[in-house]
Amino acid sequence: MIDIILNYLKENILSLIIILLNIIIVSMLIYFNIFVEEPIIQDTLEEVEIKEEVPEVEETSVLVDVKGSVKKPGVYEVASQSIVNDCIKLAGGLSNDADTNTINLSKKVVNEMVIYVPKKEEIKEEEPLNDVEINKEDNSEIVLENPGINTKVNINSASLSELQTLDGIGEAKAQSIIDYRNQVGLFKDISELMNVSGIGETVFAKIKDNITI
16 A cells, blocks of 8 residues: 555656645745735825824914004914904004004904004094985985084085085076086176176075085
């Protein structure tokens, strides 16, 4: 029996060697795939997942240029949630001549923002506005004199609505004044207003102190 096996091995030695080599190669490939490549791939996937989970870093500070009537003008780095008032405090606070009426102190700042604090002398006092009344006939605006303001209507340049602010001058008479200016020429004296149709001495007496040329 042993002789038969030995003879068989001798006759088939080459085939057996080839089979053995194939088994060794397959075993090495399986080992490499399971114990070497898989951990590398796993590690790579884990690194990718970690990178994806890292949140974007938000801007935590901004630069703001504070100018004008503050004690220490300059560029300041402040938190992104700061407001204008915070920046003014960093700049030493307001000067004695500062005017903040035109500044929104509660406004949130943004990067490269310029905050300018004007002086009181820079803020001109606004002239009182005339009262406005709506003419019911044509929905036009009629400007009325404010009490205490001495304004006169220029009969050479006044508009239809401005002329109607005069006592006793309605839309028809105001249009007649404009027609007279266009046809005859500008008034050289306020008394010439009585040459306009519909304006006599009585009406002129009422408005003469409120008109000019």
